[in-house]
Every structure is written in structure tokens, then in C-alpha cells.
Amino acid sequence: MLAFIVSGMLVRTWAPRWGFSKPQIGNLLAWILVGTIIGARLDFLLQDDFAEYLAHPWSLVALWEGGLATFGGLAGGTLTAYLYARKHGLSFFRLGDLFAPAISIGIAIGRISYGLDGRDYGSLTSLPWGHCV
Numbered sequence: 001m002l003a004f005i006v007s008g009m010l011v012r013t014w015a016p017r018w019g020f021s022k023p024q025i026g027n028l029l030a031w032i033l034v035g036t037i038i039g040a041r042l043d044f045l046l047q048d049d050f051a052e053y054l055a056h057p058w059s060l061v062a063l064w065e066g067g068l069a070t071f072g073g074l075a076g077g078t079l080t081a082y083l084y085a086r087k088h089g090l091s092f093f094r095l096g097d098l099f100a101p102a103i104s105i106g107i108a109i110g111r112i113s114y115g116l117d118g119r120d121y122g123s124l125t126s127l128p129w130g131h132c133v
Helices: 003-018 022-047 050-055 056-061 070-088 092-116
Strands: none
Touching: 003 022, 003 092, 022 050, 022 056, 022 070, 050 056, 070 092
């Protein structure tokens, strides 16, 4: 969530230089948040034991039990931005240029949590520079 807030603040700050109003971007960010959560959850469900979730349908939306996937969120947010741009007559590619640096910063912030959770350390190596003293 911190990554989304920081990225959203950056995009709103940069928006006037790209010809977008802050209210336009604020509305778009609200929709992107919804699309990101849906995409992240769907990606997680498809990678996990989907049959188990179908057996307990309420667990499909149980976000408090964990289960969001980064790339699904990116795909869901991108699709939402595309649909929003198309509906409101905005240039999707211009929005992409505006959002690209903020997305990179957001992903970098989000990856910090993976490292703190112990999921981003990589694999063991037998290379000389991989040995600890």
C-alpha cells in the first residue's frame, strides 16, 4: 500500500507537466487501485491451488489471509488504465509515459517487503564470492 501511495503522489505531482489534471489522475488512480487488487488476487489464485478456493468460495476474496501477486497487479492496473483512457478519450501511451517511472519506484518499494519477509534472498551458490566467512 505504501508503494501505491508514494507512486500515486508522484504521478499526481507530475501530471500537469504531461497535460493531465490532478482530478483526472486522482480518478484514474482510484480505478487502478481496484484493478490492481483484482489482478493481483486473480494471479495468486491461478498460481495456487485453485480447486481449493472453488471448494470454499468465500476464500476467493479473503485478502486478509494473504495472497496477492505482483505481476497480476501490474497487469490488472495496466488493463484498468487502458480501459479508463479509452473511455475518457485520453492517450494511453502518454499515460504510460507518465506512470512508468512511478511504477518502477513502486515495485522497488514493494520488493523491500519481500526481502524483509525472507522471500527474496535468492538461492545458495558454490561460487567463491558466495561463501560467507
